Amino acid sequence: MNIDLHCHSRASDGLLSPAALVGLAAARGVDVLALTDHDDLSGLEEAARAADEHGIRLINGVEISSVWRDELSVHVVGLGVSTDDVELCGGLERIRHSRAARAERMADSLAKAGIPGALEGALTYAGNASLLSRTHFARFLSDNGYARDTRSVFNHFLVPGKPGYVEHQWALLEDAVKWIRSSGGTAVLAHPGRYGLPRATMRELLGEFRDMGGEAVEVLSGSHSPEQFREFAMLAKEFGLTASRGSDFHGPGESRTELGALPLMPPGVTPVWQSW
Helix, strand or coil, X not given: CCEECCECCXXXXXXXXXXXXXXXXXXXXXXXXXXXXXXXXXXXHHHHHHHHHHCXXXXXXXXXXXXXXXXXXXXXXXXXXXXXCHHHHHHHHHXXXXXXHHHHHHHHHHHHCCCCCHHHHHHHHHCCHHHCCHHHHHHHHHHCCCCCCHHHHCCCXXXXXXCCCCCCCCEEHHHHHHHHHHCCCEEEECCHHHHCCCXXXXXXXXXXXXXXXXXXXXXXXXXXXXXXXXXXXXXXXXCCCEEEEECCECCCCCCCCCCCCCCCCCCCCCEHHHHC
């Protein structure tokens, strides 16, 4: 089966509506899809209706922005979460509220660098201030000629030491894991290869994540190289974590990997979906 357990719709920073995203997944032969919007569950109802129409199994998901050891931004994907769990929904609401405040500070920073109207411009892509992310600002900057494309934006803006960067305190990693588990979901460490950690520090992160109640790690990610596929397969086995597979698809032309286009899982790991 073709299983993709990490993608985004316009309910966060994706380009497509939840229904259009599911339709694209069906066209690409995806059998099981998890919609994992950033800190938001609002797209799942629409996605579920589209999944019924297309004969795809939809997994309720979310990607939570968190911080580990008070300094490293880490994302946790929740799979099989409940959309009405009080603890999870309350935690996500607090994160979205803080996103809106951060967006205003990002726009102020860009204005000081000679780029006016960034907040209003980013809102045209997000539609809601509580959903604003760096991706929405990147689209505004790219479309208005400040960078060649959204990827190259991050060479000049929105990163530490550059205009538009605002340090932000997300949820604690242990809280993100707790919220996911309280809703009946499985906590997955998202795209670990993106964090740029030395091997020893990565082992510490995986060990602490497991001890907090984390159960899986993204072995196959659109952010990973083939060498990292093998590396995280070995680490998943070593730490007793199941292995997940997700493209982290945001939209045509913006993602390194298309929906459902990742290779097969490396041998020797236990897929996160095996218990389903």
